[in-house]
Amino acid sequence: MKSTLGIASRRGFLTGLGIGGLAAAAPAWAAGSVKLPLPGGPDERALTTAFPGKGEMILQRTRPPLLETPFEVFDEGVFTPNDRFYVRWHWANIPAAVDANTYRLKVHGHVHKDLSLSLDDLARLPRFEIAAVNQCSGNSRGLFEPRVAGAQWANGSMGNARWAGVRLKDVLDKAGVKAGAVQVRFNGLDEPVVDGAPDFKKSLDLDHAQDGEVMLAYAMNGEQLPLLNGFPLRLVVPGWYSTYWVKMLSDIEVLDKPDENYWMKIAYRIPDVPGANIKPGQTGFKTVPINRMVPRSFVTNMRDGAKVAAGSPVAIRGLALGGDCGVKAVDFSGDGGATWSPAELGMDEGKYSFRRFTGSLPALAAGAHAVKVRCTNANGLVQPMDPVWNAAGFMQNGVETVSFQVA
């Protein structure tokens, strides 16, 4: 049977690709290791090819899987291949397979009609597509000084994909949201490993959930989602940090009061003053749930320590994201930020997508040099020269510097 999702074979999908069996997978360590530019060390990480649907990835943690995208992948294009797309889970109880034929999405709570939707039911709703960057709140946490606790990601817990599926709004309309509803809560098939630990659930305000951009994705870059990126269905919240992008989505609950579950009330909170630089040990400031992304830009064609030939211009190529809006400009500086030149922007794939930029520094004298890149987004927000420190290590977006040698 040809699926309405365009997925050739969905029966028994992924059966046998057990995540539980990973410990026995010898090739995990065979691929060698990589050094990440982490000022707080330790910086050595194993490379692994042992995870289902994934090529070579940087192993940050095995259970639950935290896999970072090797940075050179970002130089290949504006879209991140599914098999190199980073992975992050909070709990290790993740189904080793999901049967797409028996899978159902439950919609309930403050609605007129409870729903139990199959993937075919979902595919009958209007198809919606959007390019959007999925970035962990803690992307680049390992670059903060002083060091903060948590996964020591370098810059590879982000990726860009073309997501296809249905609008959340259409699903909510089908159920009929009752007057008095305020938020919508999302839960996936993964579960905590210890009794009493809080199941991972996230909520969005109702008006955000109904904005016509928040979507349920059943495809990523034209293919079904890799299991570890949320097969068969995940939430996509364009412009927002991916803590909200609930994977293996199985349950949507419309709430008539604000969600006070652990993952909203305690975890993933930021100071309520945008850009506030919190001091280590500082307490007593008001917080809000983390939300919109901020602008960033990265050089992708050179790494720290690159060697460049004297006598010719230095080509610069990279990726930028605006955050919750498009990229207005990317500027680069070869003199430590004293003067800036505008980079040329590549094709616009939509405001939530990565955007390619290119530029070139004039031929430089032999010796040590560095280039800085800085994105300004369509709302006029500019990357700060230094990271905005906070104890959770969220929203790192300081201007990146790549040092290189001209010889």
Ligand SMILES: Nc1nc2c(c(=O)[nH]1)N[C@H]1C(S)=C(S)[C@@H](COP(=O)(O)O)O[C@H]1N2
């Ligand atoms: N079901 C479920 N969804 C989840 C999470 C999780 O632990 N469980 N983690 C969230 C966080 S914090 C991140 S950064 C993204 C990572 O998405 P990816 O693994 O597809 O890159 O998934 C989000 N969705």
Ligand SMILES: [Mo]
């Ligand atoms: Mo995250």
